[in-house]
Every structure is written in structure tokens, then in C-alpha cells.
Amino acid sequence: xxxxxxxxxxxxxxxxxxxxxxxxxxxxxxxxxxxxDCPAPKSPNSIDRWYFCQRHAAEYNKGWDYFQxxxxxxxxxxxxxERSESAGYAEAQHYGWGGSGDGSRSADExxxxxxxxxxxxxxxxxxxxxxxxxxxxxxxxVKPGDAAAAExxxxxxxxxxxxxxxxxxxxxxxA
Numbered sequence: 001x002x003x004x005x006x007x008x009x010x011x012x013x014x015x016x017x018x019x020x021x022x023x024x025x026x027x028x029x030x031x032x033x034x035x036x037d038c039p040a041p042k043s044p045n046s047i048d049r050w051y052f053c054q055r056h057a058a059e060y061n062k063g064w065d066y067f068q069x070x071x072x073x074x075x076x077x078x079x080x081x082e083r084s085e086s087a088g089y090a091e092a093q094h095y096g097w098g099g100s101g102d103g104s105r106s107a108d109e110x111x112x113x114x115x116x117x118x119x120x121x122x123x124x125x126x127x128x129x130x131x132x133x134x135x136x137x138x139x140x141x142v143k144p145g146d147a148a149a150a151e152x153x154x155x156x157x158x159x160x161x162x163x164x165x166x167x168x169x170x171x172x173x174x175a
Contacts, residue, residue: 027053040064109166112159124167131160 027036034053040060042048052060067075105113105120113120116130135156136142143149 025051027051027056029053029056032056106166108162112162115155115159116163124163127160127163127167131156135160 025036026032027034028050029052032053034055036051036053038052038054038057039049040052040057042050050060067078070078110120113122113127116127116134118127118130122130135153138146138149138152138156140146140150140153
């Protein structure tokens with residue numbers, strides 16, 4: 001029995017030896033010659049996949065609507081199932097990346113910033129200024145008996161509380 005001494009390292013083989021080409025799947029986007037190693041579903045609830053390069057996968061996923069064709073209750077049920085199944089992969093509260101606008105804000109903080117109509121990288125001073133300006137316009141003392149103004153004030157107050165608690169957590173973590 002002849003034993004090989006190359007142990008699988010190509011540089012130890014002689015020049016005359018050859019290796020067969022490994023098959024590489026190309027990107028499914030027409031005209032793209034990149035390696036297609038990012039699977040993407042062809043349609044919701046389908047096992048068929050496209051295989052794109054990273055650039056085309058990002059372009060494809062940008063417009064993907066996971067809840068397309070579902071009514072409100074089905075979409076809520078699917079979202080709840082997804083959250084419960086992926087809860088083990090959620091990022092811990094005490095772990096963050098660095099600064100604002102780079103993924104360090106939670107989904108609740110992002111929704112609160114939307115209520116205040118602020119950008120994701122707004123600092124806390126800008127948040128406080130915007131909250132005060134908006135709250136003064138719809139405060140129950142300014143507009144007594146106006147149910148819509150009271151509801152808007154409650155939304156603003158809740159958004160501010162969420163952002164204030166997050167800011168306090170960041171300050172506590174940094175200390």
C-alpha cells in the first residue's frame with residue numbers, strides 16, 4: 001500500500017499533480033459574475049431559493065416584505081412567533097456597539113424617535129428640546145378637554161420616558 005506524504009497541503013505536491021476545479025455557483029442576477037453564496041427565497045413560504053452575491057442579496061432584501069399577503073392578525077401572530085423563536089439570539093441589554101445610529105438603539109428607542117420625528121443619531125439634548133417643544137403644544141393644561149391632544153401628549157410622554165431610561169442605562173454603563 002502506497003502512502004501519501006502530502007497530508008492534503010497543495011504546496012507539498014509535485015508540479016505534475018493536479019486537482020480538479022471545485023464547482024462555484026454564480027450569482028443568479030443576470031450578467032453578474034460574482035460567487036452566489038447568499039440564498040434568498042423566491043417567494044414567501046417557498047423552499048425555492050435564488051443565490052446572489054452579497055451586493056445583489058442586499059439589493060434584493062431591501063424591498064422584501066416578509067408579511068406580504070397576510071392580514072393584520074396573521075402578521076402579528078407571525079411576528080410574535082419569530083420573536084419567541086429568536087429570543088435566544090437577542091442582544092443583551094448591557095452589550096452595545098458604540099455610538100448612536102450604528103445599531104446601539106433598541107427597536108423601542110427607534111419607535112420613540114419616530115414619534116418625536118428625530119433621526120437615529122440624535123443626542124439626548126436634542127431629544128429633550130424636541131419633546132419639550134411638542135409637549136408644550138398639546139399639554140392638557142394648554143388644551144383642556146381635547147382628547148386628541150391628550151392622546152398625543154401621552155405618546156410624547158411615553159416616547160420621552162423610553163429614551164430617558166435608555167440614556168440613563170448608557171450613563172450608568174459608562175460610569
